[in-house]
Amino acid sequence: MNEITQIHTGKSTGLRTGWWNPDLEPEEFRRLGYQAVDMMADYFASIRDRPVFPGKSSQAVADAFNEPLPLTGQPADQILRDWPARVLPYATHLGSPRYFGYVNGSGTMLGVLAEALAASVNMNAGGWKAGPAATEIERRTIAWIAELIGYPIGCGGLFTSGGTMANFTALQTGLRNIAPYDLTADGLQSETRRGKYLVYMADHEGHISIERVADLLNLGRRAVRRVPSRKDFTIDPEALETMIRADRARGDHPFCVVAQVGSINTGAIDPLEEIADICERNELWFHADGACGAVGAMLPEKKEMYKGLDRADSVTLDPHKWLFIPYECGCLLVREPEKLRRAFSLSASYLRGTLPTEYTGLDYFEYGPQMSRGFRALKVWMTLRHYGVEGYRKLLRQGIRCAERLDERVRASDEFERLHEPNLYIYSFRYAPLVDRELAQRSKWDRARVDARLDRLNQRIADEIQARGIAFIMTTRIRERTVLRMSICSHRTTLADIDAVFDALTQLGREISGEED
Numbered sequence: 274m275n276e277i278t279q280i281h282t283g284k285s286t287g288l289r290t291g292w293w294n295p296d297l298e299p300e301e302f303r304r305l306g307y308q309a310v311d312m313m314a315d316y317f318a319s320i321r322d323r324p325v326f327p328g329k330s331s332q333a334v335a336d337a338f339n340e341p342l343p344l345t346g347q348p349a350d351q352i353l354r355d356w357p358a359r360v361l362p363y364a365t366h367l368g369s370p371r372y373f374g375y376v377n378g379s380g381t382m383l384g385v386l387a388e389a390l391a392a393s394v395n396m397n398a399g400g401w402k403a404g405p406a407a408t409e410i411e412r413r414t415i416a417w418i419a420e421l422i423g424y425p426i427g428c429g430g431l432f433t434s435g436g437t438m439a440n441f442t443a444l445q446t447g448l449r450n451i452a453p454y455d456l457t458a459d460g461l462q463s464e465t466r467r468g469k470y471l472v473y474m475a476d477h478e479g480h481i482s483i484e485r486v487a488d489l490l491n492l493g494r495r496a497v498r499r500v501p502s503r504k505d506f507t508i509d510p511e512a513l514e515t516m517i518r519a520d521r522a523r524g525d526h527p528f529c530v531v532a533q534v535g536s537i538n539t540g541a542i543d544p545l546e547e548i549a550d551i552c553e554r555n556e557l558w559f560h561a562d563g564a565c566g567a568v569g570a571m572l573p574e575k576k577e578m579y580k581g582l583d584r585a586d587s588v589t590l591d592p593h594k595w596l597f598i599p600y601e602c603g604c605l606l607v608r609e610p611e612k613l614r615r616a617f618s619l620s621a622s623y624l625r626g627t628l629p630t631e632y633t634g635l636d637y638f639e640y641g642p643q644m645s646r647g648f649r650a651l652k653v654w655m656t657l658r659h660y661g662v663e664g665y666r667k668l669l670r671q672g673i674r675c676a677e678r679l680d681e682r683v684r685a686s687d688e689f690e691r692l693h694e695p696n697l698y699i700y701s702f703r704y705a706p707l708v709d710r711e712l713a714q715r716s717k718w719d720r721a722r723v724d725a726r727l728d729r730l731n732q733r734i735a736d737e738i739q740a741r742g743i744a745f746i747m748t749t750r751i752r753e754r755t756v757l758r759m760s761i762c763s764h765r766t767t768l769a770d771i772d773a774v775f776d777a778l779t780q781l782g783r784e785i786s787g788e789e790d
């Protein structure tokens with residue numbers, strides 16, 4: 274056997290001379306792997322019956338893991354046993370059909386298996402050479418997603434850790450491509466440049482991640498201009514254009530408009546066609562933040578709401594939200610791939626080699642902020658193939674139907690107040706018994722008193738339903754009032770869950786308001 278064959282077969286002398294091989298033996302790996310799969314299968318079988326939230330204090334959770342650095346190794350069996358014994362009791366179950374927090378998706382089972390498989394090969398989807406299959410699966414899945422939502426399939430794009438990083442990548446690309454000079458070398462730090470770069474979004478429903486992005490780009494959070502919204506929580510296009518023109522006349526540099534495509538509190542979709550026109554007229558980057566709702570464009574019956582999405586320069590959509598892919602998985606589509614490259618391309622001899630070769634692979638590190646990248650695409654690729662477009666359409670319709678049911682229950686009750694039309698799957702409403710609403714009409718003073726009491730009540734209801742593990746519901750602020758908010762972003766939620774949760778909310782509302790009287 275020559276030296277190369279010896280290395281290839283693992284029989285080289287180095288492996289026989291007491292060198293530590295920390296891998297598990299194949300049979301041992303198989304046994305532990307089966308155990309882990311059994312744990313996951315048991316978990317999924319019981320997920321519906323578990324309290325959604327552990328209801329423990331943050332100190333209690335911290336104490337549960339307060340242990341010294343392990344100086345010597347521990348048996349794998351013992352470590353695995355800690356999963357059901359020590360980790361699960363302190364978990365919030367985002368996969369529960371009664372989890373309605375933030376905009377968190379539920380996690381598909383095939384996605385779970387994909388995560389394990391991707392980790393086993395451990396490809397790096399940053400550079401083509403470190404992940405040829407990972408790269409091509411990502412490229413293909415991105416094209417599928419574009420086709421799914423009716424975006425030009427020649428677009429570029431990539432998977433990111435989440436919506437915030439997708440928004441960051443989009444706005445960085447917009448800034449680099451709209452600025453009249455090359456920002457690559459000096460960035461914005463030039464004494465000859467005057468005026469501020471500004472980005473625009475709706476005042477009520479514009480998502481805070483855009484302020485984070487302005488921060489990351491060192492534009493400052495005040496670079497995000499909040500545009501008045503209309504009654505239905507969508508941006509007012511006239512006010513938008515007026516602001517852009519006034520800012521430009523003052524010497525600032527408007528560069529981007531961010532449209533909400535499924536907004537954080539009400540699922541509202543901004544008027545995309547009008548925003549596209551405004552961006553075209555004013556030569557601005559049109560970014561559609563569809564982290565929550567862009568994938569709804571796959572539904573033929575919702576086509577009208579999404580008109581103009583295909584005109585966006587970039588679109589954020591989060592597979593870890595409404596495609597139910599396990600964390601983390603955000604996604605960005607950019608109409609012209611070359612613009613992404615212009616924003617992120619870099620080179621070094623150790624990245625690509627110095628001599629000309631046949632190497633024509635796509636290096637994702639040239640198209641986004643990360644260099645090393647996980648094989649996120651696999652879980653999307655596998656789940657999308659498993660459900661197919663038809664399966665996903667069914668799931669999205671079920672979520673929308675759940676939000677509509679919630680709205681029906683709110684409208685039929687004297688104890689809750691309706692705040693908006695059910696748009697997609699995010700729905701906000703208020704515990705506000707009719708007697709209180711009537712009392713609030715009497716005078717300004719009564720209104721302030723009633724509102725303060727209802728704000729407190731709604732918060733207490735959300736806290737209590739969490740603490741009792743019945744459901745995970747949070748509050749938000751809608752037009753200065755504290756209200757209940759449910760993001761029905763689980764592929765497991767049924768109408769029966771919605772009814773049960775609404776009944777529990779009604780019961781809690783009565784109980785807590787009785788205590789306060």
Ligand SMILES: Cc1ncc(COP(=O)(O)O)c(C=O)c1O
Binds near residue numbers: 375563564603
């Ligand atoms: C509209 C919108 N954009 C961006 C984000 C940020 O996404 P992520 O939490 O995945 O970073 C969210 C999160 O809920 C969102 O609702």
